[in-house]
Amino acid sequence: MSAHPRLSLNQATIKYADLAEALDATVKAGYESIGLWREPVQAAGLSRSIRLVEDSGLRVSSLCRGGFFTMEESAARRESIDDNRRAIAEAHALGAPALVLVAGGLPEGSRDLVGARERVRDAIAELADDATAARVTLTIEPLHPMYVSDRAVISTLGQALDIAEQFPLGVVGAVVDTFHVWWDPQLLAQIERAAGRIASYQVCDWATPLPADVLLGRHYPGDGVIDFESITAAVEAAGYAGDVEVEIFNQQIWDSPYDEVAARTRDSFAAVVGPHLS
Template structure:
């Protein structure tokens, strides 16, 4: 998504040229290119699909809407398995229209996980609950903190349900250190994503994530925290930014790799 302006074949070539070993994919470009074709393209290039995004949106009340959401999530699990990734990222869903019942919405997420967890596990796919910044709670995700995500995930086996640690969404939380440790102890860090928090926020907050190093997030701290918690998996960069999308995609890809090396890998001088 960081370079969504690049068609999938160009993205794959760019990653190979830069020596990046894996890619996190979104369902929409995969569907556009073709599921089987996408799987073959990535595999032939020697890349690993680190995760598939996204499933979720479990909070509807109406039976027909809930059934449709579950069907779509089963399809997402099947797509993840076909792509060879073991992780499906979930954006859980916001409040239904007219509702103010946050606890009820979270319970409906748990109900959906109870049905989908075994289905995913049978196909070698883990569900990863992504807590989103509280500004998204009303319309996109009633799971706002890592603690809330873990409270849901821990109802189920770790091989079925875990969490996403995303710097953009969690950097502000003064409990995030203890919650990362908690997630690590339970083997529930299924995905680790980077994006920076920049101000002023744009009018469209969905596309306001910053390039690594441009904002307020201490990326090295997060890197060290997840490592100390035992996480040894991929590190993804996921930036929604209109400015980046308007630029040459290959340049953005190169810049992102350079920023990762500078602000995440390199030790503090």
């Protein structure tokens, strides 16, 4: 059974698979595209990863992830910037059009959310030339506000666009991840504003109660309360024509066989997201 031609399996959905296993499960379930993470790529080695991806015949929809650069000027900040330069190079080498950036939380002991947010912009400014040269879009991912203090000080699509718009189209963009932004009363207006800036569209569902680890409360599309029709239609109307990733952090799904997860992801996507894509 083939998957929707624009569906991409984000590797985090089968977190415990190594790169070869992830590519294999993705191909077997009929996908044409995969979203990669740096850790399994590094575990396989970059050269071997490039070969494995080429052999699989899959497109690479994005590379996760850079970012984590909210700290003040310091050796740690230089290390972060350098690591992000390496991530841009890896994305380029793997043929990923987008490098997903998670901003990072408040530095230890800090209450200066405004300053942390400014330093995200400054870090992106440092990376923009590398990204331009590599033709990799620095793709800011707004994370749900419940992660603002410890993971990502960028909480809304509007905020991501406020930064992205300071740079040329194609150099800095934004992720629309339904789990993170579905609650936002300004979402549809901001998606419209984002025309040309959406560099990744990720889907998974929201349901309550949240699990004890709130990072893991994501679900297959259709298993929660998100209205994928209106969000997907808005993303389409904003001109996004790229792959659509399913990225689910969920312990029960992580503990399931990779093939089963890839198939169930494909089918849930076909049921509630695919019909709203052109």
